[in-house]
Amino acid sequence: MLQSVDRTLVYRSIDGQRLEYARMRFGAAGGVADGTIVGIYAGAPLRIRHEYTCDSRWHVRNVSVEVLAAERAIISLSADDDGIWRRVDGGTLEIPVYNCFDVAVALSPLPAALTLRRIALEPREAAIVNVAAIDIASLTVRLIEQRFTRLPASGGALRYRLENFDSGERFTLELDADGVVATYEGMAARMWPTH
Numbered sequence: 001m002l003q004s005v006d007r008t009l010v011y012r013s014i015d016g017q018r019l020e021y022a023r024m025r026f027g028a029a030g031g032v033a034d035g036t037i038v039g040i041y042a043g044a045p046l047r048i049r050h051e052y053t054c055d056s057r058w059h060v061r062n063v064s065v066e067v068l069a070a071e072r073a074i075i076s077l078s079a080d081d082d083g084i085w086r087r088v089d090g091g092t093l094e095i096p097v098y099n100c101f102d103v104a105v106a107l108s109p110l111p112a113a114l115t116l117r118r119i120a121l122e123p124r125e126a127a128i129v130n131v132a133a134i135d136i137a138s139l140t141v142r143l144i145e146q147r148f149t150r151l152p153a154s155g156g157a158l159r160y161r162l163e164n165f166d167s168g169e170r171f172t173l174e175l176d177a178d179g180v181v182a183t184y185e186g187m188a189a190r191m192w193p194t195h
Helices: 110-119
Strands: 005-013 018-027 030-041 044-054 060-068 072-079 085-087 102-105 126-134 141-154 157-164 170-175 181-184 188-192
Touching: 018 110, 030 110, 044 102, 044 110, 060 102, 060 126, 072 126, 102 110, 102 141, 110 126, 110 141, 110 170, 110 181
Parallel strands: 102 126
Antiparallel strands: 005 018, 005 188, 018 030, 030 044, 044 060, 060 072, 072 085, 126 141, 141 157, 157 170, 170 181, 181 188
């Protein structure tokens, strides 16, 4: 079982256009992860603040994403015990999101670490999960399916393959012993700490 974690991290996007300052605080009662991304995205300056709160079963219960680009936009969601997501401001989602305990936000590896902590895969085990995917440009939410497969370890790193059934993309993630992402293929690599 993973230990309690209180980590500050810095990630650099693979294309070198963005940095993320992140913090992850995990314990027996659940955890909180948050980050701030700054840089260039789609040819324009961008700043994103995002935060996730998990319960003791590692179900994401609250998520907030604030995008500061040409204009400021924010979306805050909460989920009940059945994994039904609602907007905190009382607005409605474009499509129903249900039986969903995980989220994905483009440009950050933090949500994947939360999912992997929740599903706790054994070597060569796989799991399909419903994910509330938040689009950065529009702050809309879609329900997508992803499959995570635990791969053989490499040099002490925990390795996973993520398959996005919506887009058909596949990525390899490497996590350290604390369950914190070190590299997310095609997205980001940790700059600090280096081990």
